[in-house]
Amino acid sequence: MQMIIVDDEAHWVDNLSLTKPWHTFGIEQVHKAYSGMEALQIIATHPIDIVISDVQMPEMTGIQLIETIRKQDKRIKCIILSGHSDFDYAKQALQHKAVDYLLKPPTDDELFGAVETAIQQINSEWELVSSLERTQFTLRENLPLLKGQLLLDGLQGHRMSPEEWERKLTNYGLPFHDGECALMLVRLEEEFGRFKDNGQPLIEYAIINMAEEIMGEFMEVWGVKEEHGYLVFLLQMKAGGPAIEQESMLEKLSSQLQNKVKQFLKGSLSIVITAWFPFPAQLSERFRKAASYFRQIVGDEREFVMRVSEGEPSTEPGPLDALYLPPTLIHLLEAGHWDAAEAKLLAVCAELEEKFPVSWEHCMEAGFVITASFTNLAHRNGLRLGNLLGADIEALQNGEAFASINKLKKWSIGVLHKLQEGTASDVKDIRSLYVKKIQEYTDKNLHLDVSLRVLADHVNLHPTHLSKIYKIETGEGISEYISRLRMERACHMLKTTVKKVYEISREIGYMDPAYFIKVFKRQFGVTPQEYRDGKTTT
Known part of the structure; x- marks a missing residue:
C-alpha cells in the first residue's frame, strides 16, 4: 500500500513522512509532494x-486536489489537514468523500485513526472484488464458455468475416464493435503456483473480476485464459466516456491491477x-507480438x-504423443518458458526410449520438429540459428544430431540453453540501450524537465x-542518478566558471536558487559559494 503527503510547508511533509511508523499500518512507501500539481504527477x-x-x-487547494x-x-x-476550522472547507471535503477533516496539528491518535479508517475502507472494497466466494459463484453460475472461445478463436487467427464477428458479438451480448482496441496480457508469477492443483481457476477469475472492476469505468473488458497460461484482456474505450489520454490511462490502470493483486491475492x-489497433482485423497479429515481448524484454x-x-493418425508404428501434446515446444519457446521447454524435450526423449528405442524414423521426426521450433524462435528474434549454434550446427547439417536418442537429447538440450543465453543477451542489449538513451537525454536537458514521466x-x-x-x-535509481549528475555538474561549474550561483542553479534544473543552495549544503556540508572559495566541512 502506498501513501502521499501533500503540503506546501516542507517541514510538515518531512515530519509526517519520516517520523511516523507507517510501516506498522502496512504502508510500504510514503511519497512527498510540496504542491497539488506535484502530487498529481506522483499519483499519475x-x-x-x-x-x-x-x-x-x-496554485491548487487541497479541495481542488x-x-x-x-x-x-x-x-x-x-x-x-487544515489550520482553520472552516465549515465550508469541511463541507466540500465531505462532498468529495474525504475520509476525515483534521485540524493542524493533529494528534497521533487522530491521524492514525483516520489512516486506519481509510485502510479499512480500502480493504472492504477490494476484499469484495477479490472474494474467492464471489468468484466461485460467478464461475459456477456464469461460466462464459462461448465468449471465451470466441476471443480465443480471434487470438489464434481463426478466419471470420466482419459480418460473422458482428453477429457473434451481438448474440453473446458483448459490447464490442469494429474500431480501436488494445490487448493486455497478464502472466501470473510463481507465487500462484501453490494453487496449481487446487483453486487456480478461482484465482484467475478473481484477477479477471479485479481487472473488470479497475478498468470497467472507462472501457469495455473481455478476458480469457489462453493456452500459454496468460490471462488476455481485450479492451475498448466506452462510447461517450471522458476525454482521456488512452495510453497513459491504460498503463496506470494496469499498474493498479498489478498492485491490488499483490496486495489482496498475495501474488x-x-x-x-499493446498499442491501440483496429479490431478485429489485427487481433491475432497484435496478440502474437505482445506474447513475444514477454520473451524478448520481460523474460524471467x-x-x-x-x-x-x-490427416488421420496412423495406427502403425504409432505417434509420438509427447511431441504434439499442448503446450507444444514452439508455444513454450514463444512464451519464454525455458524450464518447461527443457522438460518437454526430456519427455519426448523418454517416450522415444520407452516406445521406439530402435526407430530411427521416430528419432528423426522428433529432431525435425525440435529443429523447426528452434529455427522459428531464432528467426522471430531476428537471429540465424547457425550463428547462435556455432560448431553445433555441423551435427545438424550432417544428420549426426538425430543418429540416436542420446545424441538427440544432448544436442537439443544444448541448443536450448544456447537459445536461452542468446535471447537473454538480446534482452540485456535492449535494456542497455534504454539506459544510454536516458543518460544522453538527461545530460543534454538537465536544465529542463527531466522527471520520470518525461524520461x-x-x-x-x-x-x-x-x-x-x-x-x-x-x-542506481533514476532520481539518484539525476541528483548526482546535478551536483557533479554544479561542482564543476563552481570551480571552472565565474557564473553566479543562481545561473548555475538554473542550468542544472533548479529554478529556485535558495532550494539549490539548501540541497548543495545538505550534500557537501558547505554552501556553493563556500565550496567555490575552497572551504570544506570541519
Missing part, C-alpha cells in the same frame, strides 16, 4: 492508495499491453508493466518499468 505514475493533504496551498483526483480515480482515500503479475524478470508502442515518454516505456530497468542495469 504510482499506485497511490491514500492522500493526506493540507487544505490551503498556493481531491476534486481532480476524484475525476481520475474514485478509489483513492483522501484525508484533509505478483507481469503485464504487457517479474512484476513489469510493459507497453509495446494438422519514460522519451523512450516509450511505462515509468515503473523504466525505473526497474534502470536499477537492474546500473544499480
